Amino acid sequence: xxxxxxxxxxxxxxxxxxxxxxxxxxxxxxxxxxxxxxxxxxxxxxxxxxxxxxxxxxxxxxxxxxxxxxxxxxxxxxxxxxxxxxxxxxxxxxxxxxxxxxxxxxxxxxxxxxxxxxxxxxxxxxxxxxxxxxxxxxxxxxxxxxxxxxxxxxxxxxxxxxxxxxxxxxxxxxxxxxxxxxxxxxxxxxxxxxxxxxxxxxxxxxx
Numbered sequence: 001x002x003x004x005x006x007x008x009x010x011x012x013x014x015x016x017x018x019x020x021x022x023x024x025x026x027x028x029x030x031x032x033x034x035x036x037x038x039x040x041x042x043x044x045x046x047x048x049x050x051x052x053x054x055x056x057x058x059x060x061x062x063x064x065x066x067x068x069x070x071x072x073x074x075x076x077x078x079x080x081x082x083x084x085x086x087x088x089x090x091x092x093x094x095x096x097x098x099x100x101x102x103x104x105x106x107x108x109x110x111x112x113x114x115x116x117x118x119x120x121x122x123x124x125x126x127x128x129x130x131x132x133x134x135x136x137x138x139x140x141x142x143x144x145x146x147x148x149x150x151x152x153x154x155x156x157x158x159x160x161x162x163x164x165x166x167x168x169x170x171x172x173x174x175x176x177x178x179x180x181x182x183x184x185x186x187x188x189x190x191x192x193x194x195x196x197x198x199x200x201x202x203x204x205x206x207x
Contacts, residue, residue, distance in 0.1 A: 018068055025065040026197055029178075032058050033198075049150055049178055053092055062197075063096050066176060069195055070101065070146070073174075080173055081143040082106050086132070086161055087113070089150035093178075097148065106138040106145075108161050121163040123156035132157065134164040141169030151179040152196065155186025162191055 032055070034048040052058045070079050079101050085094025087109045098105035111120060111131035118133040139145060145165045152158055158175055165172045172192045180187070180196035187194040 018072060022065055022068045022072075025061045025068075028061050029058065029065065030198055047151070047179055049089070049092075052178075059093075059096070062093060062178070063100050065197055066093075066097050066148075067100050069176070069197075073193075073195070079103065079144075080146040082139055082145045082170065084108055084134075084139075084145055084147045084161060084165060084170075086147070086149040086157060090148050092150070094148045106134065108132050108134050108147075108164060119164055119167045121160040121167070123160040125156070130157075132160045132164060134168060136168055139165065139168045139170040143170050144173050145170040146173050146176055148176045150177065151181070152177045152186045152194065153181045153184050155184075155189035158186070159189045159191075 029052060032051045034051060036046040036048060038044065039046040052062050074080075080103050082104045083094050083098035083101070084106045085091050085108065087107065091107060094107075095105045097103075107114075109132070111133050114133050114135050117136040119136050120131050120133045122129050122131050124130075147158060147161045147165065149158060149161075152175070158177075162172050162175070174193040174195065175187075175190055177194070177196045179198045180194075182199055
């Protein structure tokens with residue numbers, strides 16, 4: 001049976017100018033997504049975020065929406081020192097967001113892709129165990145860190161990334177995602193606050 005996800009904006013209740021702008025941006029971003037059934041395997045309805053990055057106005061809308069959230073949550077002068085992006089889609093917007101916030105960017109990559117001393121953490125995938133790595137000197141002890149990726153599903157890879165941040169001495173502020181598949185409850189595996197722009201609210205196969 002085809003598993004489908006109803007993706008809708010995660011709107012805020014406040015009517016302040018900032019949250020009103022954020023809600024408008026979320027709607028615009030939601031409308032840009034494309035869906036591909038049975039990709040990458042039968043029964044999966046794939047949510048394609050790539051149109052956001054082929055359109056400079058949408059790319060700006062994404063970065064602005066994330067900037068608004070971070071400033072509202074942490075204050076304009078208390079944001080992260082480092083944005084950590086997960087391979088590979090976290091690399092699409094992590095550097096742009098870091099630049100906007102005046103923060104550094106650090107990549108987390110699959111095992112064997114980074115030079116020099118590294119720290120590693122494992123996580124479970126559908127076909128077995130996989131590993132993430134971070135350069136051991138990429139984050140200075142005590143720096144505050146936000147982890148970003150395109151989607152949170154089961155939460156395993158994000159949890160591994162959070163573990164790596166703490167291994168190298170970073171202070172894990174939270175996690176930021178474009179999409180969330182709520183029914184998979186991935187955020188329950190994460191040890192810091194989670195923010196998503198868009199939320200998967202429904203698994204039609206459960207009906």
